[in-house]
């Protein structure tokens with residue numbers, strides 16, 4: 001039985017997968033079972049922020065595995081304390097909670113928002129505004145939060161208490177932000193929703209109204225965070241700091257992690273016994289996270305991410321097939337004139353290039369460490385396919 005057949009025999013078919021079996025990778029290049037190489041413009045959907053097998057990252061997690069791989073959250077480990085300090089200081093927050101995924105990070109933020117409001121105002125102020133076209137995860141609660149009807153099927157009943165507002169519609173926001181609402185949750189750039197950046201005015205109004213009504217802001221930076229936009233947080237691009245910010249994907253360089261960051265306002269909301277996660281704060285993930293922060297937490301590195309994003313955008317816009325390019329930094333959505341994004345992704349695979357889609361767009365989330373040489377190689381293939 002070959003790998004794909006064996007996999008499909010035993011694993012539930014919940015993903016549409018390509019016929020590609022990846023075996024290893026180095027830097028920005030992945031290699032399949034047959035030795036064919038692929039330039040990776042998707043980085044495992046933004047997880048392999050330092051590319052494949054970055055040396056400092058590998059050493060960091062291997063050293064940690066040799067010391068202690070896990071312990072329960074009844075005890076402390078130094079690597080967790082070190083990572084928590086480094087992350088809070090880098091992101092400009094005072095406190096954090098450790099989970100294992102983006103959905104878990106968002107669940108945590110939702111629980112904090114509801115408890116913050118319950119502790120202060122009692123029952124009845126539990127609604128959370130999320131945006132139409134958002135994506136917040138696959139657990140029942142985060143699916144319920146997700147503002148896309150296509151996800152609201154089969155699994156009834158969904159979790160109550162989410163109200164959708166149209167992205168960038170200030171009137172809709174004003175009309176729905178009533179005294180039943182405890183938080184507004186949003187992605188600065190809707191990733192799965194088609195790499196759509198929110199408008200500054202709309203973001204300004206979210207923060208203004210929330211401050212006025214003591215409603216919490218929750219920034220889902222699972223996809224936009226950790227240097228992706230050329231700033232450590234996408235909120236920095238907007239000059240905003242949400243009360244709660246969630247991170248996951250690229251945070252540990254390709255091993256599971258999800259965190260919810262909070263400022264002082266919410267730092268004491270979760271008390272002993274109110275939330276938990278067995279693997280949350282896994283020492284190996286924390287060691288991976290420390291290696292990621294060591295690499296990306298410098299103005300020069302982040303400027304380089306922006307510069308590479310600009311470079312890619314300019315090159316893409318030379319193609320007649322490119323109608324528009326959206327996103328910020330190295331979070332890039334490509335709207336096509338006539339071709340289908342899915343067809344481009346499949347054709348690119350044959351040519352040795354890994355791409356993503358987001359709705360009808362081709363989406364690029366290259367490793368943050370990608371070199372100009374690799375960018376050029378990947379773009380040559382992509383532009384060739386677009387211009388064909």
Ligand SMILES: Cc1ncc(COP(=O)(O)O)c(C=O)c1O
Nearest residue numbers: 101102103135136137191222223
């Ligand atoms: C903005 C956003 N939030 C949450 C999630 C869910 O993250 P995870 O799949 O790690 O649970 C995703 C995943 O794509 C995401 O893009």
